[in-house]
Amino acid sequence: MKRELIFIALMCMFSVSVFAQKQVVSGVVRDSANSETIVGANVFVKGTTYGAVSDINGNYSLSLDKGAYTLQISFVGYNTTNKSIVVGDKPLKVNINLKSDLQLEEVEVVGDIAKIRETPVAFTTILPARIEERLSGQDIPMILNKTPGVYATQQGGGDGDARVTIRGFSQRNVAVMLDGVPVNDMENGWVYWSNWFGLDAVTRSIQVQRGLGASKLALPSVGGTMNITTKGIETKRQISVEQGVDLEGKLTTNLGYTSGKLKNGWGVTLAGAMKQGNGWVDQTSVKAWFFYTKIDKSWKNHITSLTAFGAPQTHKMRNYKKSIADYDTAYAKELGVKPEDFPKIINKGIGYNAHWGYIKRDAEEWNAEGTARVIDPNAERKALNEMVNTYFKPQFSLRDIWNVNNRLMITNIAYLSIGTGGGIQPRTSLKPTNLISPSDYENNPGLYTEDEIGQINWQSIYNQNTKLINTGFGKPIPPVDSAYSWTLCNSKNYLVQNNNNHFWYGLLSTFNYKLNNEFTLSGGVDLRSYKAEHYSEIVDLIGGDYAIDKADLRNNYDADSSLAMKRVGDKVNYYYDGLVNWGGVFGLLEYKVGKISTFVNLTTNLSGYKKVDYFGNRESDWKYKPGFTFKTGANYNLSEHSNVFFNLGYLSKTKDFKYYFKGFTATFQPDSLSKNETVKAFELGYSYNSRRFTANINAYVTKWNNKPTNQIQGKFTDPITGNEKYTYGDIPGMDALHTGIELDFIYKVLPTLDFQGLVSIGNWIWDKKVDNVQMYFTDNNQQAYTFSFDARGIHVGDAAQSQLGGSLRYEPIKGLYFEGGATFFDRYYADFNPEESTDADGNAVDSWMMPAYTLVDLHAGYRFKIQSLKKVNFTIRFNVLNMLNSVYISDSKNNDTYIQNSYKTFDARSASVFMGAGTQMTTSLKISFE
Template identity: 25%
Template sequence: MKRLFCYSLLLILLSSQGFSQTKFKGIVKDDREKLSLFGAIVSIKADGTTAVDQVSVDFDGTFVLTTTKTFGTVEVSMNGFISKTIPFYGKGNESTIDLGIIFLEENTVTERDIIVTTSSIDVIKDRKTPISSSTMRNYEMREKVSNKDFIELTSQMPGVYTSRVGGGFGDTRMNVRGFEQNNISPMIDGIPVYDLEAGIVDWANIASMNDVASSIQLQRGLGASKLVNSSVAGTFNMILRDANYDKGGFLYNATGNDGYRKFVGSYATGLLKSGFSANVLLSSTSGDGYVNSTNFEAYSYYLALGYKKGKHDFQFKVFGSPQWHNQRMSNISLSNYINRGNGSGEPNYKYNRDWGYLNNEAYATKVNFGHKPLGIFQWDINFTDKTQLSAKLYGSKGTSGNTNFSGGILGLGWSDFVDGNGQVDLNTIYSFNSGQPTNIPYYGVRTRSENYNGQFINSIWDGNLGGGFVSRTSGISLLSEVTNQTFYGGILNLSTQLTSNLKLNYGIDARKTVYNKTRIVNDLFGADAYATDYIDAPNDPAGIWYAINTNNTALPEPLFDFTKKNLGANPVDYKYDAKIAYLGSYAQIEYDIWKFNLLAQGGFNRQFIQRVDYTLANYAESNPGSGVFDIDNNSSNSTSELPIDGYNAKFGVNFNITAKHNIWANAGFVSRAPVFVTVYSGLNNDINPNYKNEKFKSIEIGYGFRSRSVSLNISAYSSDHKDAETPYYTPELGNFGTTSGINRINRGIELDVTAAPIRRLILNGTLSIGEWKYSSNAIFQDLRPDTNGSLAEPSILLIEDQKIGGAPQLMASIGVDYEFFKNFRFGTNVKYSDRMYASPSLERYDPNFSVYKENATFFKNPILLPDFTVVDAFASYRFRINVVNHIDLRLNVNNIFNRKYISESNSSYEVDSPDPTTFDSNTLTGPTFRENGNVYKGLAGGNNAFFGLGRTWNFTVRYEF
């Protein structure tokens, strides 16, 4: 029904188009060798600037373009050539105009810039802005995305590595130049969408961005953004289509492996004579997932309305992507993958422990959900052709969250309850929680007793409710960590060309963000109620006191479907607001003289951080000293606003040696305020006394070459990142520890090249070589006090000169795109990755760290993971219905040779380390992994790993009109 509605709506819009048409035909060649210029773009521009109709030149140089416009200009353009415009006055009534042979003059400066009309979006200008960047336009995204996450498209850019991690929809992780994605600043239309509370990047809730973006640009290193944002590794700018996007629409249908299905419908009016314009898109995506039990469902919507008249350009945009998806989040060892295989010794790459059966029905226990729509209002005033004021207001209000187990049974966590297939044994958990005799691993048959008022009460703590004896009988529950997010702000930017050589941008950036964090109950698995709260009370011998909220016996609807979730359920365990107010100002100067382009930027910002706790207030006000409080009380305990300053400065210069050669360099530094969870350590209002701003310094040099058939960029960078801090968090304890003083040096070389040596053939390649390591030891501080209320002495983590893991330090790729005959293309891309190290938690480098007994599992070096090569391929055919409409058919096959490879690991056992499955903790002896034969491809079988996806495929049909 939804698809029928979309088809009907788009056909009605299509039927409103006029029937009076003018047809242009001609041939496009270069003026020197008189060769046909395949791929040149022929556009109709009614107002001289906006393309309303467009077509590309065929291999024989010919083109046919039909328009309903009766006057305007025909523009012929191609990278590497000077554009040519031809005015026309159509005769109407299906007239045909033959433009003959159009010769274009070669211009070795390749136009690779993204065209934006507002000064509030920062993009790289080729051979002018001294920043490393890679750009992908909408047509490239729609061709290459297949059934990947859109963020995976960046893996073909130099210096970028992406991993699907557990394999869930939207869970892809991005690494740039060896920096984790929390050091990347994602922006939508120039608006920062970085999570200021936890420092995470949430791709899942913008997973349909490739449908609505006109282009995406990754600016590596310092980036060109004027805002004082969070970027130290790069800026990832996703630019939405304007309302006056080219007139036309499309219908898109895709199918793929593991039940993948996608439908998209879109239509744009183009810029109407009245000055109004509109652009609308609807999509739905679903599938079963490549990994077991990683089903997903997502929708997206986009509406852009515009009005452009004279000096004023108004744009209003709304984008949203509600979704839910099952995940694979738990650590799985290599030996466990093998044990769940078919007995051949090969791992079961699709194995997922995070689900099971309850009453013979499949039940996913790790689910991510969310819907965080974004609204943007933009007003650009062009006072003159040299001065523009851009005002942008934006806001978002939405919810996201994920499910997690909580509690335990007789000292065992949920991961100890697995059935013979390695899935969560939910029936056993249910049996014990509800007081039935149950066979418990290591304990035999046990029966749970009522632990409060004749009821079976679950909690986050393993202990007797209200008593001091810890009996490890809290029961196991499924809870959701929920974030209700609200943010709004504005950007005001004035851009003015002071002289013919000097351009100035300056402005202010203000925003307010509130994250409301809590937990709610999903499933008690047979228990009667949940203990809502806990707190360390001075008068409680056990340090724990519980209050029972009997209302929680009426559970909310499952959160697995965003259309059904009930977020009004009573919160449990904690409820607080993280408030961050931000005010920044900046200035940018561009100075062009002779062949030099100079760029300087500087900015300062102040953040005001505040925490509001809705549990501590009632504890302090209503029940002083008792430890009993009601989480649903409306009173709160708020900290004062804590001001933290940040600033940055950048400088760069580009020199165009000739029309083909240019060199450039940039340098700068950033002082970044710590994220909220670093300042407030734990689920309370206590402030981390040791928090610091992170410092980042970078220097980079580069060389570019442009000719008619070759485009080449090479750059070398050196980045110093100091005073980073990583909190260690659980929903029960908050930040129970923190590692500070993390200093690192990332250096490397990057190369990308595109070449068209012969007609119909396009080659591209990238090379990235890095040397990333920690430059000093770090410090781990356990924030859990002992029985005397004192903290343990900090531990020194021996990480100096250790390699930084998480991404290959050597990557190389080569791609081929060849048109065998008219409208039929075939291509492939090969990417090789090597020198990738594991990335274990840094506290494992504490020489006093122990799991079995002292020093038994101290990691001395990060292990080196096996290298791997992945080959993707595609075939496409364009079927032309007429000069305007066409159908594109495309088949994408990713990892065509089904290569099985480890995409990342968070542990670092060596093959000669003791195997924990046979280690004797009393004698401190036992065979090693090697001696036990517990080795896979040279790696100890005890290492956790996530595997890359095997062969996947996707077939799409796209109708454009």
């Protein structure tokens, strides 16, 4: 009821409409240097979100009430221009000339921004106004769900833990670029969005290029490329402050300052943000900060920029999926799960998080007799989470853009990234028996509350580490190990932080040379060096005095057993350095004449890998592997409204760092297991652009051979003792075929009403039988066993293969907007478990297909001024995500052996899942000073 009342009250606040006589304001947007018309320029009424986009002939049209306005005209590669107008009784003609901006040209060249009716790739560009309106406190990838072929989820729901797939390829295979600088992890290709909190406040645009994309660099852009560009010297002077809050009480504060272009060519952009509060998932609080500084200097034919930003943060997580009935038994029954197959822990709600519990650290010093610890009856009972991420990854860059003459531009970017921190987890993975069960609650009256069912029984672990143990053979004994100490307690399980402290620097040098009116040649070098220190460090002994760990093979434990006694701050389990060197050379030749534009792109790179295993007392040599890319494509403008394009490419990609080594050791895998991945891709598309209607349709096929999978988990049962141990492994190479068709369009029904839609239908299938996959024990990283499997015909999971969406956006009066939309996801297969992917005869069985679902969202806002404060703008925003409170599954794994009552039935009973978020609401107030 509280949610509904808030929703109704806020909607009433926004429900205002005024109707007046309007006049048409129209004109043509041109390049001031050559008078060519500009397609896709944004013409907005300043202080509002109302505007238009210039068509194929550069024409734009707006309907405005009588009065005085300021038009703000912008386009990538040009200075933003403001033009004052007065609308009277007759239509008004306003032509606009935009001046090219040196810095924005460089962003277009170095960032490889695709252009309408010119660049032969499928792409979608999201501008700052839409980012501000739709993001609603989410991680950046979540706004991309309204892009065809893109699927993003919050995974476990922890802040910054989102992931995105494009055309069925995970974000490890999606190149993310920030102002032209690659940000994918150098060892595993992942992008940790918690490191980029606050970046939306300084984002100029996000462009998603699907497929191999238009980037000149040798990038892992199999699924696509995300180009994020930030604001700079071209932005006008402004100071802003914004405060947002969601239903959970999470507060987000943003501060911003942009100087615009100052005297003597200087410009400064500053931003800061803070986020603190709880998430919609139990015990997933976050505390994060963000800073951004950019100093620009324009001198002679140069613009030099120094940028520094970072987001130190700590957030609690939910990493492991659970059975559907753990969250909601009614929903499980709908999907065919029988009550007798339910796990012991049920109906905890969609926000259920099993990674925490309560602990009372009440054991103090040993008594004088040394027979027991003194108990503190006043000790406080506190919540403890087993999954916590703390990280800080500041990034610095120095950029120089040299416009040598009207034909040659040279850009150099030197950058540095320093990462420190890691994630907390138990040294030995907790099992379902470590959770408080219904019988624990029933058999121990007063010890637990009913809400604690399903949470970690930390108290039991603490007591085992600190208090007397009843052996059943007489007098209880303290938890000591006489081989190490008669008085100190030995922790059997404890918390460690797995750290990744890296130092990454690089140089990206690019030239762009206009050979003549038809040909342009660009190219350069991409140099990177990366070193990461990896180790596991004890952070909480959970009551004990020490723990035993013999992973450091440099020690002689027979001669001195105390060397195995580890305390808080000591390294355990593993300790190694991962080193990666990268050198790339790239070239791009573009041809543009009349209706035709085409390109040929060649890249080559040399990747070097080395590991220093300190615990194993072994250092590998450097191993260098070459890779290359060939891409070509062409665009042909059939008419003033229509164009067709195609692109094709071949990519020979070196594998990620970990696939070259055996487990945690510094021993290289056989060359047969570290062969390059190969990707063949083809895409064909058609676009239509007019003043009122724009549509894009394209079809693609991508064949990926020798694709390694991310780490898989398994379970090993000792045939003698019957004890179970967790295992992990990597599959060195699989084959997959991804095909599909995508459509997106926007129709301007009225000058104040837009209808936008999208359709995406994919068919993504694994296509290989794999033999002798090596698995390792999780606890000691030793070899466990091998297995083989057949994945031929199994659908690729982790993303919906069918997507349908539509939205309406209405702006009834100046500054007021409403947008409502729905997105339908279907043919979404659970991520397959290779060990459990075949039937008794070894034949491949397709993964469980999750139920389809629809999400309905609402966005509304009002930007206005107060008469007495003419240079101050106020913006109120209100967002409702999943307005109908749909129950749905956002992520799933097929036949998961880690859940309670694990089965191998390829259905809802055997799957582990994350449930998606219910209705989420946010509201914010922004004040901007011009």
